Amino acid sequence: MSVNPELVGRVFPPTDPYLVGREKVREFARAVFATDPQHTDPAAAQALGYADVVAPPTFAMVIQDLTLQQLLAEPESGIVLERTVHAEQRFRYTRPIVAGDELTGRLQVTGVRPFGKGAMVTSEAEVTDADGGHVVTATSVLLIGGEE
Structure with a gap:
């Protein structure tokens, strides 16, 4: 079966809320070598005006992964x-x-483009906070x- 072109425009239900934990942010920062103190030290983040530690930019993948699943x-x-590669x-x-955020993601498939025997599938995950405010759009x- 090839990739279904009718996926384009499909919007999936919102994910369950994900509570961003301080230790998860610290672990992620270590994993991606994000060494700025704002990612691990609440006092450093607060000095910059944030309520708690700030996640590295690629942390949004944690939420987007829930939508891609x-x-x-x-x-x-x-x-x-x-047969899938994240391109x-x-x-x-x-x-x-920021640690303490409660985030929800909603995925929309925005494109399916044939590519040889396969396809490139583009999707956007809109990540919002508990108040419904936009935090990040993650595009994959x-x-x-x-198939052979």
Whole structure:
């Protein structure tokens, strides 16, 4: 089965709220070598005007992953995980993610472009806070290999 072109425009239900924890931010910062004190020290983050530690920009992938799992689990998508490569990633922030945020993601498939025997699937995850305010839009391109 090839990637279903009818995915374009599909919007998935919002994810369950994700509470951003201080230790998760610290762990993520260590994993991506984000050494600025604002990522690990609440006092340093507060000196910059934030309520708690600030997540590195790529932390949004934690929330986006929850949305992409919905897409990958869709039986009619034609997407086979074993033939999938994460090809591109972009973030457009309104504000940084801070420990204590409760975030929800909602995924929309914005493009399916045939590519050889496979396809490139573009999606956008809108991440909002508990008040419904926009935090970040995370855009991913998945390269899906075709069947032999």
